[in-house]
Amino acid sequence: MNVLVEMSDIGKSFPGVRALHGARFELRAGEVHALMGENGAGKSTLMKILSGIHARDRGTILVQGQPVEIASPAQALALGISMIHQELSLMPDLTAAQNIFIGREPRKGFGLLLDEARLNAQAAEIFAGLHLALDPGTPVRSLTIARQQMVEITKALSHRSRVLIMDEPTAALNAAEVNELFAIIARLKADGVGVIYISHKMDELQRIADRVTVMRDGAYVDTVPAATTSIDTIITMMVGRSLAGDHPGPAPVASAPAVLQVSGLRRGTAIRDVSFTLHRGEILGFAGLMGAGRTEVARAIFGADPVERGEITLNGRRLAIRRPQDAVRAGIGYLSEDRKQFGLATGMDVRNNVALACLGRFTGFGGLLKEGAMRDAAVRYIGQLGIRTPSDRQEARLLSGGNQQKLVIAKWLLRDCQVLIFDEPTRGIDVGAKSEIYRLLADLAQEGRAIIMISSELPEILRLSHRIAVMCEGRLTGILPGGASQEEIMRLATQRDANGVQGDAGAGARPMAEATA
Template identity: 45%
Template sequence: MAQDLMTEKEPLMEVRNINKAFPGVQALDNVSVAFYPGEVHAVVGENGAGKSTLMKVMAGAYKSDSGTILFQGEIESFNHPVEAQEMGISIIYQEFNLLPERTVAQNIFLGREPAKIGIVNLRQLNKQAHAVLKEIGVDSMISPTALASSLSVAEQQLVEIAKAISLDAKVLIMDEPTASLTSTEVKLLNDLISRLKTKGLALIFISHRLSEVFEIADKITVLKDGQHVGTVNTKEVTSEDIVYMMVGRVLDHYFPPLGSSEDFGDVVLRVKDGSNNFLNSVYLELRKGEILGIAGLQGSGRTELAQALFGVVPFKSGEIELRGKPTAIKNPFWAISRRIGFVTEDRKAEGLILIQPIRDNMLLAIRSLQSLFAFIHQDGIRQSRNMVSALGEQVDIRVDSYGKEAQDLSGGNQQKVVLSKWLASESEIFIFDEPTRGIDVESKARIHDIIRGLTKQGVAVIMISSELPEIIGMSDRILVMHEGTIGGELPAESSETDIMLVATGQNNHRTSSISVDPERGEK
């Protein structure tokens, strides 16, 4: 199929008949794709489809078992990522490789600092870094002397791109560049990608967000189970076509129906004027049976709000009422024992105990409520086995054994394990922080169904997401955060524009009387 799309241009980079196997799985099965200069090429597919493996083979991080890589018409064989990098192929991973305690300039020119007799010329270094930042048009945003750790995720990404440009990259590969960006930041990145495109770079990116794939990609390659399903011109297809190619069937709906008024009950959680170092006078009410969506830009305090409600970083002032009684949420244990569950944003760092069996992950929260010296099978081994498999079925985890380590699961299954942990501890208030970040379409739909199913059983849900379609598709009410406070409340099915207006502080229907200085957020 790739051959059909051959144009007059020579491909800048091409892979032919690539095979790559890992123990127990054929990650890439005879994959051939061509990438052209001045083109943005999206690679999509479900988790485990082989996207990242293909990118790593191209960038020299993996060696393929068979097949050829052509770069500018020559057959190449990379033994190390540095070889590919010197050739002009740069890759930006999902987890960045910046050194947090070094400056932007030091990171960009790491190992290549301008130096005389071993002494780094700092002035020259900063000057060169500024020039590179200017070349990609972000010199006004990022100072060469800023510490990498002081930058936002989006800014760090821009530094990674600057680094690639300074290495004279001709092919720039990005693994889910937008996974943790807010929509304004995505726009910034997309602008940059278009500019790099006109410079004749071949840009390749992996994404789970089809809307943005359609926005910026010229071509889309779909992988499924390690096989190349096809490469198509974006203009000639619809997103339904791509989803069909990805999953092999049409997904009839992305979101379950919204809740109806009879589902909603009493207010179970009320916060009045809640503040701490990150939050400023937060007011919110959460009712039984509803999904309260929380939108907002990166850094607007969404995660901090979740952490305050779960007692990780508690409110310092203000009033909290839990099921009608004034209280204070002191720490996670306290929150869990009051039936609050928190599905964290970063499942590997905060959600899972990765080298423990799935079953111990599922039972982690409920065990911490039980006595320390209680036996793990206090109701008999059969009882606990049944409990584990019932939980597994409830969230639809597909594994052959619950004794498998959590790290061996796909992202979607991992997220389901985290979810089942809170189901096991019978939480009545669920806080979801980015519940479907970086997981495949099918698991995503399944998790949405589960969340809605919970509300039907009377669970109250707070759902934080930076994906606006998810917020709009799932929420019965939407709170939009702005600069550490609730910028406004919007009804179900509000438009993306409405949400963005509040998120960027351009609205006038705030719920709280606290006025936020509009100048404060300016850089």
């Protein structure tokens, strides 16, 4: 058994977050080893340590039996370790061959000129070894995503890499392109290359993986053979943590009047005919794995991204939402997952941020702001939401993450939005502040606000949601009651070929193929 990589007792912390503790991983030559786990399980952090992007705090790494320190991606490459990220890093205006050998181009004329003929010949040689029919002189911009991925693989192999880390390699590929990629991976296996395969797509495991390692909450869970381990077992390993306090979810509110109805929303492959209803006083949780399309749906409803088709109705009135201003005027507020970039003006004070969504209300004669009225509004919400700040003149950037989130909420409450969309409401917030945000969301629902909550944390979804809409690859694959299990959610979150219509009755845990409109 030729072990290429062995990672043991790996620990890594970032400010306020313990990302990895006691993590381990082993990769053998000529195997595809799948690395699985929920969002935030620590998979990417572990692989970034192996590829030299992050430095570990503790633990050992052996490469072909020798202990190593991997201080940079260049050092990882020198050790034969390459990582292909989900977001490809090619230069679109360069050719395939130029991208492969960038910074290492063969030269002629005393090193003054690039040797394009030799460059293309070297790329063609690697393409031939992979049975790839690809012209090295083709500009990357003109290649499909799948072909660009092949260029990334070729670039990694040009460094004579024996370890290839692939992060969600099929996320943007169709079925034919996936088959082509898998054929390439099979050839790499036959050549003794070890492939670390990070994916959320359960159906790919038994097609391609030899072994599966599962991580949960930054720690190692187990390594199992892919061929003889059921998908249900792997899902249970991924979500097996117990829920503190055992929160079954709030009581259903299906009898409450419908506030927001979304029908047939579509935008390419990102949103595929999504339909659902949101009721008064309801928190509708949106669950799904990374890239499932949850944020895309929220941005489409808010008018931040255009849609190809679909209908949005608020209180029985059809809306024409072409930009965020249209949504705001209709009474829809959106709290982005990146509050610092999209939710706050961090260089401005608390007072101005609270007033930001309705400045017209505070504008007097000659365009002068009514500072007194703005102060009164800010002070009211500082007290109501418990925003910890020395005064309403404190700059937003100086507040903690939890208080910044409350400040964004205050902005939309002052606007008196009927529908509030919370995208990852507790991202980057400490445990104490999370509880305050949870209580605040529950209070808003009790007041009759209709809330869409997107979260990658299943305990958070289960704790707060009256119903849970689950997405996979742009489709709404099921709507579950708030008391559903993590296993039920994960099953729908990995249900790739969902057929049928989206239903929004609160009648229980039905896959979409069985739901009725």
